[in-house]
Amino acid sequence: MPNRPSLHAVESGICYVDTVQKLNNSYITGKTQSLEWRKTQLLALKRMLEENQHDILQALKKDLGKCETEAMVAEQGFLLSDIDHTLKHLDKWVKPRKVSTPIVAWPGKSFQQPEPLGTVLIIGAWNYPLQLLLAPYIAALAAGNCAVLKPSELAEETSSLVARLIPQYMDVSCVEVIEGGKEESTALLACKWDHIFYTGGEAVGKIVMSAAARHLTPVTLELGGKSPCFVDKNTNLKVTARRLVWGKWMNAGQTCIAPDYVIVEKGFEHKFIDAVKKELKKQYGKSALMSRDYGNIINHRHFKRLESYLDRVNVVYGGEMDETRPAMAPTLVLEPSLDSPIMKEEIFGPILPIITVNNMDEGIAFVNDRAKPLALYAFSDSDEVLDHIISRTSSGSVCTNDTMMFMTNPELPFGGVGNSGMGSYHGRHGFDTFSHLKTVMKRSFALDVPFRYAPFSKLKLSLLKKFL
Ligand code: NAD
Numbered sequence: 001m002p003n004r005p006s007l008h009a010v011e012s013g014i015c016y017v018d019t020v021q022k023l024n025n026s027y028i029t030g031k032t033q034s035l036e037w038r039k040t041q042l043l044a045l046k047r048m049l050e051e052n053q054h055d056i057l058q059a060l061k062k063d064l065g066k067c068e069t070e071a072m073v074a075e076q077g078f079l080l081s082d083i084d085h086t087l088k089h090l091d092k093w094v095k096p097r098k099v100s101t102p103i104v105a106w107p108g109k110s111f112q113q114p115e116p117l118g119t120v121l122i123i124g125a126w127n128y129p130l131q132l133l134l135a136p137y138i139a140a141l142a143a144g145n146c147a148v149l150k151p152s153e154l155a156e157e158t159s160s161l162v163a164r165l166i167p168q169y170m171d172v173s174c175v176e177v178i179e180g181g182k183e184e185s186t187a188l189l190a191c192k193w194d195h196i197f198y199t200g201g202e203a204v205g206k207i208v209m210s211a212a213a214r215h216l217t218p219v220t221l222e223l224g225g226k227s228p229c230f231v232d233k234n235t236n237l238k239v240t241a242r243r244l245v246w247g248k249w250m251n252a253g254q255t256c257i258a259p260d261y262v263i264v265e266k267g268f269e270h271k272f273i274d275a276v277k278k279e280l281k282k283q284y285g286k287s288a289l290m291s292r293d294y295g296n297i298i299n300h301r302h303f304k305r306l307e308s309y310l311d312r313v314n315v316v317y318g319g320e321m322d323e324t325r326p327a328m329a330p331t332l333v334l335e336p337s338l339d340s341p342i343m344k345e346e347i348f349g350p351i352l353p354i355i356t357v358n359n360m361d362e363g364i365a366f367v368n369d370r371a372k373p374l375a376l377y378a379f380s381d382s383d384e385v386l387d388h389i390i391s392r393t394s395s396g397s398v399c400t401n402d403t404m405m406f407m408t409n410p411e412l413p414f415g416g417v418g419n420s421g422m423g424s425y426h427g428r429h430g431f432d433t434f435s436h437l438k439t440v441m442k443r444s445f446a447l448d449v450p451f452r453y454a455p456f457s458k459l460k461l462s463l464l465k466k467f468l
Contacts, residue, residue, distance in 0.1 A: 004215070006238075011057075011277065012186060012187055013155070014183055014184060014186075014187035015187060015190075015286055016148070016178065016190075016191050017084060017191055018187050018189055019148065019176050019178070020119055020148070020192070020193070022173070022176075023119040023146035023147075023173075023174060023175075023176065024119050024146070026120065026146055026173040026174050027116075027118050027119055027145070027174070028145045030093075030145060031171075031173075031174070032116060032144040032145060032174055033116065033144055033147075035090065035094060037171075038090065038142055038144055039087060039090065039143055040175075041141050041170060041171060042083050042086060042087055042090075042138065042141055042142065043083075043087070044082060044169045044170055044171075045079075045082045045083060045134070045137075045138065045141070045169065045170065046084075047169060047352045048165050048166075048168070048169040048170075049076055049079055049080055049083075049134075050056055050080070052165055053072075053076060054301050055161055055165075055374060055448035056071070056075070056076050056130060056158075057071050057072070057076075058157070058454050059155075059157035059158045059160075059161045059426065060075060060129070060130065060155075060157075060158060060335075062157040063126070063129060063155040063156065063157045063158050063298070064126075064127070064129075064155065064251065064254070064295050064298060065252075065294075065295040065297055065325065065327065066251065066297030067292060067294070068079075068296050069292045069293070070250055070251060070295070072212065072252045072294075073163060074128060074250070074251070075128055075129075075130040075131045075167065076130065078111060078131050078135070078407075079130065079131060079134050079135060080419070081410075082135055082138050082410065082426075082427075083138055084271050085410045085427055086138055086139075086142045086427075086431070089427070089428065090142055090431075091263045092115055093114065093142070093428050093431045095114040095115045096109055096111035096112065096113045096114075096440070097113075097114075097437070098110070098111045099111060099112070101441070102452065102467075103467055104338045104452075104467045104468055105441060106442045106447065107313055107442065107443070107444050107446055107447060108441055108442060108444065109291075109440075109441070109442045110440070110441045110442075111440050112437040112438065112439060112440070112454075113437070113438045113440050114143065114431070114432070114436070114437055114438075115144075115435060115436050115438050116143050116145045116433040116434070116435060116436075117143070117145055117194040117195045117435065117436055118146070118193075118194030119145065119146040119147070119148070119193060119194055119196075119197070119432055120140050120143060120146070120147050120148075120191045120194055120195040120197060120434060121147070121150065121188055121189075121191075121195070121196045121197070122136045122137055122140065122147055122148070122149050122150065122197045122431050123150045123185060123188075123196070123197070123198045123199065123200065123208070123292070124136075124150065124151050124152050124199055124365065125152050125199040125200045125256075126151070126152035126153075126154035126155040126295065126296070126298055127155075127251060127254040127255060127256065127348075128161065128251070129151060129152055129154075129155035129158035130162070131151075132199045132222075133149055133150075133151050133162060134149075134162075135425065135426070135430070136197045136199075136220075136425060136430065136434075137149055137166070137175075138430070139425050139426075139430025139431055139433060139434050140186075140197070140434045140435075142152050142430070143430075143431050143432075143433075143434035143435040144432050145194070145195075145434050146174040147174070147175050147176075147270070148175070148176050148177075148178055148188065149162065149166065149175065149176070149177045149178070150178050150179075150180070150184070150185060150188055150199075151163070151177065151179060151383075153179065153180060153181040154298055154299060156297070157177050160179065162177055163177040163179050172228050174238075178193075185204075186211075189207070189211035189212070190211065192215040192217065193212075193215070193217050193219065194217070195219070195434060196208060196211075196212050196217055196218075196219045196220070197220045197222075197423075197433070197434075198219065198220070198221050198222065199222040199256075200222075200223070201223065201224060201292065201346075202223050202224070202225070202419060204313070205221045205223050205421070208221065209221065211465075212246075218423075219423070220415070220420050220422065220424070220425065220433055221405070221421045221423065222256075222414075222415060222416065222421050222422030222423075222425075223374065223416050223420050223421040224256045224346050224348065224374055224416075224420065225260075225346055225370075225371055225372070225374050225416070225419055225420040226261060226343075226345075226346050226347070226370065226373055227257055227259055227260045227261070227373045227374055227375040227376060227377070227395070228257065228260065228261060228262075228263055228337045228363075228366075228367050228376055228377070229244065229259035229260075229261070229262045229263070229336055229376075229377040229379070229403070230262075230263050230264075230360065230363055230376075230377065230378040230379065230380070230389055231244075231263070231264050231268075231272055231366040231376070231378075231379045231380075232265075232360065232379060232380035232381070232382065232385050233264070233267075233268040233271075233384075234380060234382055235379045235380050235381055235401075236379075236381065236401075237271065237272070237275045238275065238279075238367060239401075240275070240379040240401070241272075241275040241276045241278065241279040241346070241361075242282075242283075243280050243379075243402045244259060244262075244276065244279075244377075244403060245276060245279045245280055245330075245370030246283070246403065246404075247259060247279070247328055247377075247402075247403025247404045248330075248350075248352055248403070249283075249284070249288075249294070249330050249350055250404075251295050252294065252295040252296060252349065252350045253330075253347065253348065253349045253350035253351065253352075254295070254298065254348055254349060255404070256348075256374055257374055257375040257378055257397070257403075257404055257407070258348075258403075259352070259375075259453040260276045260346060260347050260369070260373075261343065261347075261353040261354070261355060262352060262353070262354045262355070262364065263355055263356075263357055263360075263363040263367075264354060264355075264356055264357075265356065265357060265358070265359060266358060268356075269334060269335075269354055269356050272354065273316055273317065273332055273334070273354065276317075276332060276352075277317050277332070280318075280330050282315070284330065286379075287320065287323050287329070288318075288320075288329045288330050289320055289325075289327055289329050292330075294327070295327070296325045296326060296327045297325075297326045297327060297328060297349060299326070300323075300326055301324065301453070302348075302349065303326035303327075303328065305320075306328055306347070306349040306350070306351060307321065307328070307363065308341065309333075309340075309341055309342040309347065309349075309351055310331065310333070310342075310351070312340070313333045313336045313340060313342060313353075314333060314334045314335060315331060315332070315450055316332050316333065316334045317331065317332040318330050318331030318332060318350075319331050319417045328349065328350050329350065330350050330352070331350055331351045331352070331353075332352050332354060332396055333351060333352065333353045333354070334353075334354050334373075335353075335354070335355060335356060336355070338355075343355075345445075353366075358384060360388070360389065364388075364389060364392045364393055366392050368392070368394075370383075371418060371419035371420070372394045372395055372396075372416070372417045372418030372419060372420055373395045373396070373420055374395065374396040374397070374416045374420035374421065375395060375396060375397045375398070375399065375400075375404070376389075376393055376395035376397070376398045376399075377398070377399055377400070378390070378398070378400050378401075379400070379401055380400075380401070386401075394417055394418070395417065395420070396414070396415055396416040396417050396421065397412070397414065407426075408455070410428075411427055412426065412427075412429075413425070413426060413427075413429035414426045414429070415429075451464060452464060
């Protein structure tokens with residue numbers, strides 16, 4: 001298929017057709033099919049991450065005020081263990097996946113053969129700017145694809161670091177980093193890709209999907225949404241508060257799977273709030289804005305957006321801000337109006353609304369009345385309560401009695417459902433996302449029973465009915 005840009009790209013004057021063509025040319029040489037090449041590239045990426053730890057941590061600090069531990073665990077460390085896991089299992093993942101063969105096709109063998117898709121586009125988001133760009137790249141590499149990586153322009157230090165490092169370590173005939181914002185993304189989306197993997201908000205997700213539709217390109221959309229957190233009154237409140245604080249205020253709440261709001265039964269809210277306040281002081285001190293472990297808001301536009309959420313709501317804890325950084329302290333809001341922006345939009349920041357319900361079923365109905373979330377959390381001592389919530393709600397992932405920990409298991413696919421996205425990755429699921437599982441049936445010339453060939457007869461038909 002010729003790779004012609006659409007009108008949109010022509011309008012901006014930016015065109016990446018030559019870039020895509022260059023990668024396609026490398027792809028058709030077959031070099032990425034080689035398992036050896038893939039492993040060498042994965043090891044080169046690993047070296048890149050290890051040898052440049054200092055610069056990586058600095059870039060993340062400048063972009064998001066990310067503390068060293070969070071940067072090492074959720075970005076660099078996450079990627080290193082993803083590479084190790086991939087290298088450990090790749091020999092198995094590339095193998096044909098055998099299935100049985102019906103008698104009519106005997107003698108024969110049936111299997112699915114993973115094959116690379118070709119040249120793929122990976123568009124990253126700013127909140128985990130390294131992880132969200134390179135984790136899909138690890139999967140794309142492992143599956144034997146060429147790739148263009150488009151980091152988020154909002155995390156500009158990380159973006160330029162990746163653009164500088166990738167050509168130093170990787171086979172540049174098979175990967176390119178393209179920096180930029182809307183115009184560059186639009187021009188990239190105008191090209192024909194073999195897959196587009198996008199992480200970011202819903203509005204741009206729709207733009208990506210309609211651009212992909214012009215070329216019938218498959219997409220993975222890793223989107224967001226409001227992830228609810230149920231807290232039952234019968235729960236280990238101390239551990240609940242500790243794990244909730246960890247998951248909500250990591251990266252100053254700018255995590256796609258952070259709990260967006262909490263649902264508790266009426267009468268329990270003050271006990272819950274006291275426990276969270278106590279834990280916040282324990283983890284971030286009296287003033288989180290003074291803590292070196294507490295991050296910044298990505299930019300002033302997002303800071304202003306978050307600030308506006310605090311208009312006419314009942315702030316029961318926090319609310320301190322430092323516009324120069326910019327940063328906002330962990331903030332608890334009790335019973336905001338359900339029509340307020342804070343309950344209508346994804347917060348994606350350090351504000352936690354608490355809403356009360358008469359019982360958990362009312363909470364379940366509340367969640368089911370809204371778009372399907374990316375993640376859902378439930379804390380309770382009762383397995384019955386937890387199972388009830390799991391079975392009566394729909395979300396990309398569920399985690400009980402903890403937050404975000406499912407991300408540590410590469411055996412679990414990560415992705416959304418409904419408005420929180422489509423497709424998934426991590427571990428073998430990422431490899432499969434960037435592979436075509438080609439159906440193969442291998443037949444032999446032995447035993448050519450003629451009953452399926454014309455001229456047909458009643459006998460042939462009855463035999464066909466029996467065996468098909
Ligand atoms: P963003 O602003 O970094 O945008 C994401 C990407 O889209 C960037 O690379 C950007 O350049 C590109 N982009 C922006 N405008 C575009 C346009 N008009 N056309 C084409 N591309 C365009 O990130 P964001 O959207 O602010 O990200 C926040 C959202 O992402 C939240 O909803 C969050 O929940 C979600 N998110 C999801 C995941 C996940 O893994 N599911 C991870 C992180 C963030």
